[in-house]
Amino acid sequence: MSGSALRVIAVASNKGGVGKTTLAVNLAVFARAADPALPVLVLGLDDQDLIDRMFGDARPAPHDLAKALRSGDLRPAIRAGRYGIHYVPTSPTIGELKQEVAEHRLLRDVLERSGWNGLVVVDTKSDLEILTQSAIWASDLTLVPVADQTSLLEAEKVFQLLERFGRGRERARIVLSLVDLRIKYRDAEHGDVLALLVGQIRARRLPLIEAFVSRSPRIEALHTNVAARPLPVLEGAPDSLVCVQLQHIVSDVLRLLASSERAPAARSERRSESRLPYRERLVAFRAAEPRLVELEAHDLSRSGLGANAAAKLSAGERLHVALRRPTGHPALLWARVVRSGGGEGFHFEGPHGQADAALDELLGAQAGVLGESAA
Amino acid sequence: MAAHVTFAASHPVAATPQLEQLAARLGPGHRVVHWDSRARDPAAVASALLAEATGVRPLDPLFAFAAFLMHLRGRSERLLVMIDDLDGIPASTLAWLRETLESSGGALRAVAATSDDASAARAAARLGLTLSVARPAGAREQLFPHWLGVAALCALAASTLLLVVLQ
Numbered sequence: 001m002s003g004s005a006l007r008v009i010a011v012a013s014n015k016g017g018v019g020k021t022t023l024a025v026n027l028a029v030f031a032r033a034a035d036p037a038l039p040v041l042v043l044g045l046d047d048q049d050l051i052d053r054m055f056g057d058a059r060p061a062p063h064d065l066a067k068a069l070r071s072g073d074l075r076p077a078i079r080a081g082r083y084g085i086h087y088v089p090t091s092p093t094i095g096e097l098k099q100e101v102a103e104h105r106l107l108r109d110v111l112e113r114s115g116w117n118g119l120v121v122v123d124t125k126s127d128l129e130i131l132t133q134s135a136i137w138a139s140d141l142t143l144v145p146v147a148d149q150t151s152l153l154e155a156e157k158v159f160q161l162l163e164r165f166g167r168g169r170e171r172a173r174i175v176l177s178l179v180d181l182r183i184k185y186r187d188a189e190h191g192d193v194l195a196l197l198v199g200q201i202r203a204r205r206l207p208l209i210e211a212f213v214s215r216s217p218r219i220e221a222l223h224t225n226v227a228a229r230p231l232p233v234l235e236g237a238p239d240s241l242v243c244v245q246l247q248h249i250v251s252d253v254l255r256l257l258a259s260s261e262r263a264p265a266a267r268s269e270r271r272s273e274s275r276l277p278y279r280e281r282l283v284a285f286r287a288a289e290p291r292l293v294e295l296e297a298h299d300l301s302r303s304g305l306g307a308n309a310a311a312k313l314s315a316g317e318r319l320h321v322a323l324r325r326p327t328g329h330p331a332l333l334w335a336r337v338v339r340s341g342g343g344e345g346f347h348f349e350g351p352h353g354q355a356d357a358a359l360d361e362l363l364g365a366q367a368g369v370l371g372e373s374a375a
Numbered sequence: 376m377a378a379h380v381t382f383a384a385s386h387p388v389a390a391t392p393q394l395e396q397l398a399a400r401l402g403p404g405h406r407v408v409h410w411d412s413r414a415r416d417p418a419a420v421a422s423a424l425l426a427e428a429t430g431v432r433p434l435d436p437l438f439a440f441a442a443f444l445m446h447l448r449g450r451s452e453r454l455l456v457m458i459d460d461l462d463g464i465p466a467s468t469l470a471w472l473r474e475t476l477e478s479s480g481g482a483l484r485a486v487a488a489t490s491d492d493a494s495a496a497r498a499a500a501r502l503g504l505t506l507s508v509a510r511p512a513g514a515r516e517q518l519f520p521h522w523l524g525v526a527a528l529c530a531l532a533a534s535t536l537l538l539v540v541l542q
Contacts, residue, residue, distance in 0.1 A: 289430060292429035292430070292443065294434065324438065
């Protein structure tokens with residue numbers, strides 16, 4: 001991502017308790033860690049002070065976000081905080097502001113006037129009220145945490161709002177949050193909660209970030225300690241699974257922002273969202289016997305592989321899938337088994353790095369052979 | 376890197392048990408498979424090795440074998456191929472073995488035995504072996520464990536180990 005441009009990420013959901021603030025603050029910390037030259041600013045559009053306690057302190061501030069938005073000038077309120085993150089102190093009375101604001105362009109206008117050149121992460125209230133709408137309008141990318149079926153149903157409202165704004169659905173991505181893989185279903189078609197939600201998200205054709213965040217008591221405990229200072233995952237649990245998952249999410253988010261900077265941005269993303277015919281005999285490797293499984297692949301996209309497997313696989317099972325490069329050599333990607341409509345699918349786990357390049361190569365070759373009409 | 380270790384036994388010994396002993400000394404992380412001497416071409420060899428390692432004979436064994444090695448490499452595991460009749464392998468198949476060893480990034484290792492120095496030299500040239508540990512003069516049966524230890528150390532450092540069993 002270019003450090004010289006204002007780029008805004010909003011984290012929004014109409015449902016509370018889905019991990020919005022945890023995602024927002026950790027996204028900021030990981031993005032800054034990934035690129036120490038990138039200025040990162042965090043704003044919180046509700047009256048909770050977690051952002052202040054994590055990055056600074058919770059003392060009343062002479063300039064807070066409500067005052068800044070009222071005055072239209074963010075600059076006096078921006079503070080340098082821990083981890084190289086800048087933040088604007090949250091306001092205990094920000095709720096009153098929604099009575100005064102009628103224009104959803106407010107936040108974007110204020111941010112542009114502030115001259116901030118870098119990333120802005122906006123945490124929102126669990127309500128699609130005017131301030132949250134303003135954050136979604138201001139954002140280049142909105143992340144919508146989904147932890148269960150209720151929050152998935154609520155997530156649709158964010159995509160409907162984008163459509164009302166005349167913006168495409170690709171301006172938002174669902175992030176599966178607080179996923180508890182201990183939740184299993186007797187119905188073999190769905191397997192576990194991850195497979196169930198992924199299947200339902202795909203059925204609704206909602207864009208999804210490939211990596212997800214697991215539920216973890218260790219991560220939840222980072223918000224409660226003697227010092228009353230919430231810790232980001234990178235400091236409090238750097239060796240945890242969630243830390244790796246967040247790194248993957250941030251990598252994907254920064255890649256999406258970078259691709260949206262390019263004009264015309266849409267082509268690579270459009271290609272990545274489409275499924276292209278990919279009729280190949282492939283193999284995958286699994287933990288259980290038989291360890292090697294043959295696949296008959298039929299289509300491919302950035303998010304996954306459509307295929308039928310020669311052996312019985314469990315929904316949610318993790319496999320190392322070998323795709324065939326145009327050269328004939330294999331490229332391996334980790335994937336999870338997803339079942340829908342009686343067939344099998346392989347949902348890639350957060351393509352990034354080499355895997356991302358391999359997909360670009362494969363999808364590029366497919367598009368080249370088939371032409372744009374196939375997409 | 377490849378290694379060439381030569382040792383002699385004072386009486387006729389079979390190559391296979393020596394290779395088994397050597398494999399046992401290489402420790403965990405090595406998945407041991409045996410080269411099927413009936414397999415002549417690379418596809419048949421890859422199919423047989425995959426069948427032993429995974430229980431499946433894939434329809435495209437060369438692609439599947441290359442993918443399997445990448446999979447093992449990602450898990451820091453190795454496939455150790457024991458070849459007890461290197462002399463009987465066709466030159467084209469040896470060339471494939473060499474290429475696969477070199478491209479596997481350490482995921483594939485081979486320990487091979489030959490029956491005399493001349494065939495060892497031929498095989499070494501075809502396998503691209505560069506390091507040679509000289510055969511000690513007058514090695515005796517009681518030195519055998521010691522030389523197995525040396526061979527194991529070489530095998531851990533090398534992608535290929537060539538063992539010459541003089542009978």
